[in-house]
Amino acid sequence: MLLAAAADGVHVLDHDGRLVEMSDTFAEMLGWSREALLGQHVSTWDHSDSAEHLTERIRSFPLGERTSFQTRHRRADGQVIDVEISRVALTIDGRWLLYCASRDITRRLELEAQQTAMLDNEVMGILRLREHRVVWANRAIYRMFGLPDDASLEALAPQLAPEALDLTARLEARRSDLLAGRPVRAQLQMHRLDGSPIWIDIQGTRLSADARDTLWVLADISALKRYQDEIEHLAMHDALTGLPNRRLLEDRLGQGLALSRRDGQPLAVAYIDLDGFKGVNDRLGHAAGDLLLQDAARRILEGVREHDTVCRMGGDEFVLLLPVLRHEEEAELIVQRVLQALRRPYSLAASGAVHVTASAGLALYPLDAHDGEALLRLADAALYQAKEAGRNQLTRWGRPEARQDQPGPGPETEDADGREQPAGR
Known part of the structure; x- marks a missing residue:
């Protein structure tokens, strides 16, 4: 009863690679009924190798050893899903059995791939500050904060120093790190010109010995934050x-x-x-x-x-x-x-x-x-x-x-x- 109600896709294979028991979640994950799956060989849903090689790998798995790995399973409707499997081989009443717990990680891998693609293609904004004032900014900064390309540096200043978040004051609080030559990094929520929120990853270093002249690289990580929230939601x-x-x-x-x-x-x-x-x-x-x-x-x-x-x-x-x-x-x-x-x-x-x-x-x-x-x-x-x-x-x-x-x-x-x-x- 406990196995049938397990949240993960728990399934038990015998020494020949045939399914002898499973949780309801495992059958749901593969889109089969329990009756259709029981007694089937692992190659019914695992197409990573031939049935013969899969059987050989199962028979060679050491007793008591626990391993985890990622593979792909084919559902009853032909859809291929990514799964993460933890397994351990045990003997119960003299019978060798391989206990496996599968989790569908298809959506998680998709989100991680999207995050990687997003970061690889992120356009970085660059700021130069002198005595707490912006003296130079690249075009990406203007786009990041929703300002027209021909806007002046003075138009950018209010976005960096609203009443609730004075960027230059916050950076000044890290002055000791800058003076010591240590890079400074933080993630801050700021606002675009239209008032919409934006998450910024900011990294800075000194350009002068007294750290009055500094260079900062900004990345819009709003999409990354949303993906992280979604991944956390999926995990919970x-x-x-x-x-x-x-x-x-x-x-x-x-x-x-x-x-x-x-x-x-x-x-x-x-x-x-x-x-x-x-x-x-x-x-x-x-x-x-x-x-x-x-x-x-x-x-x-x-x-x-x-x-x-x-x-x-x-x-x-x-x-x-x-x-x-x-x-x-x-x-x-x-x-x-x-x-x-x-x-x-x-x-x-x-x-x-x-x-x-x-x-x-x-x-x-x-x-x-x-x-x-x-x-x-x-x-x-x-x-x-x-x-x-x-x-x-x-x-x-x-x-x-x-x-x-x-x-x-x-x-x-x-x-x-x-x-x-x-x-x-």
Whole structure:
């Protein structure tokens, strides 16, 4: 169960290079169903070498050794994706197995390539300052700050010394470095003539012994900053739904607990799992399953407060982080509101209306646990209790009774794969 819900594309190969187990994420990444992939040779998706050579390389991999590398995989639709793989060979019950964790890094490599191309072609601006005044600037400086080429140096000065950011004063603060002959470098946010922000990477050196005469090279790194922000976003968010991933959740959970300890307010963690999602995915296909997950993510976001965090853990499992609660019962009210929203019919294009419900498990700080790991574990255990009790309900850790505000999604009930069924079936 843990392997199936892993966030990365975990897959296990035997000594002959055949797939014996995988996470749902791995099947989604390749666009295949689990049934189609199980038992297939690694060459089905890895075309980096012949099937024979791939098998030889797998068989020669030393036990216990961990390695990481980049390669390319071919999806079911023929699309080639870049992946980063970590692997280790182990023996389980006397059987040799190669455990691999794959991550789709196609978008990341594209962004890195764009960054490299941008930097290789950047037009540098050059400034010469004497006694804090601009005495010379190349044309790139004028373009950088949105000034016409025939503008005077006096027109450039206000862009370099607005009230909130006096460039020459900031550079003067580094005068000791300049006097010592050490180059000075900084990244500053400034503004163009039209008021739009611009990020500048500036490097300077002295032209005179007393550092009154200096030369500065400026690069517009606004695009680089945007790419860095996007890469950071990709590292912290789920690609399908745009929700925070486990890495960002753990960071916010730590912050939330610190705030709760300081202010004495309760905090809650809730696991939510869609009932019947696998049946919808198998019956209608991965594209419909993706649409359902995206719609479910939107509904969850609409049901929580602005400062709450909604995370996708992988598959059809979500986690809610509910800090700064007025009272413990507020957490139950929020989760019940989310479950109610998830019960509404889903319109999946030509597939028509599809009903799924959701189960939830809830744990609270400080009532149930005092650290983030324990809260997540107890909320997951409470979710399991809700599933065992019949699904479509909320269970709070430590309470034997399940909380269910209504018996089903409406006048029609659902079977295990999300199909509509007449009431009373």
